[in-house]
Amino acid sequence: MPKQVALSFSGGKDSCLALYYLQKQGVDVKCLLTTVLEDSKETVAHNEKLERVERQAERLDIPVYFIETNFPTYEDDFIWYISDMKQRYGIDGMAFGDIYLQGHREWGEKLAARAGVEPVYPLWSEQAKAAGWLCDFIALGFEAEVIKVDSEKLPQNWAGRKLDQSFVSDIMTYSDVCPMGESGEYHTYVHDGPIFRPD
Structure with a gap:
C-alpha cells in the first residue's frame, strides 16, 4: 500500500468516504486532484463550482489542484498532474473512490501505470455492498x-x-439504481463530516 497519495476528488460522497478510509489506514493524502471542464469552469460530471471545492479543501487542510481539461485530452492532462504531484509531494500512489465498476478501475489503473504510481481503491467491493457504503x-x-x-x-x-x-429508504425502492449512484444516477456535495475541521 502506498504511503503518500493524491486523491481524485469531486467533493462528493465517494471521494470523501475514500479520504476517510485512507486516513484511517494511515495513508497520507498529500493533495486532491479535481478535473474541471475548460469551457464551463465547473467540475467534470458534478458541474460543481470551484469555490465550493476550495472551501472543502480548506476545511480538510489538504491542497486541491484543478485539472482544466476537455475530453480529448482528459487522460493526458490527468497524467501530467499526477507526475507533477510526484515531483511536488513525492506521492507513490493515486487513489480513486470507485466502488465496483470494472471499467472505471481499469481506466484508473492504466492512468496510474502511465504516471508511474500505484493505484489505490479504498472502497472497492462487490456491487451488492453499495447500499452498505x-x-x-x-x-x-x-x-x-x-x-x-x-x-x-x-x-x-x-x-x-x-x-x-429517508433517502436510503427511498433509493432502495429503485431496483435498477445503484444506492451509491455509481453509474451517475445522482451526484452529491459533502458539507461536513469526520474528516473536516470545524467551519
Missing part, C-alpha cells in the same frame, strides 16, 4: 446533499435532498 457514510456523520440527478433514473426533484435514512 451509503449507510456507512451516513452513520459516520457525513452531511451531504444531492446536487445533480439523472432524470431518466431518479426524480428530478431529488436535487437538494439530504443523504439520510
Whole structure:
C-alpha cells in the first residue's frame, strides 16, 4: 500500500468516504486532484463550482489542484498532474473512490501505470455492498446533499435532498439504481463530516 497519495476528488460522497478510509489506514493524502471542464469552469460530471471545492479543501487542510481539461485530452492532462504531484509531494500512489465498476478501475489503473504510481481503491467491493457504503457514510456523520440527478433514473426533484435514512429508504425502492449512484444516477456535495475541521 502506498504511503503518500493524491486523491481524485469531486467533493462528493465517494471521494470523501475514500479520504476517510485512507486516513484511517494511515495513508497520507498529500493533495486532491479535481478535473474541471475548460469551457464551463465547473467540475467534470458534478458541474460543481470551484469555490465550493476550495472551501472543502480548506476545511480538510489538504491542497486541491484543478485539472482544466476537455475530453480529448482528459487522460493526458490527468497524467501530467499526477507526475507533477510526484515531483511536488513525492506521492507513490493515486487513489480513486470507485466502488465496483470494472471499467472505471481499469481506466484508473492504466492512468496510474502511465504516471508511474500505484493505484489505490479504498472502497472497492462487490456491487451488492453499495447500499452498505451509503449507510456507512451516513452513520459516520457525513452531511451531504444531492446536487445533480439523472432524470431518466431518479426524480428530478431529488436535487437538494439530504443523504439520510429517508433517502436510503427511498433509493432502495429503485431496483435498477445503484444506492451509491455509481453509474451517475445522482451526484452529491459533502458539507461536513469526520474528516473536516470545524467551519
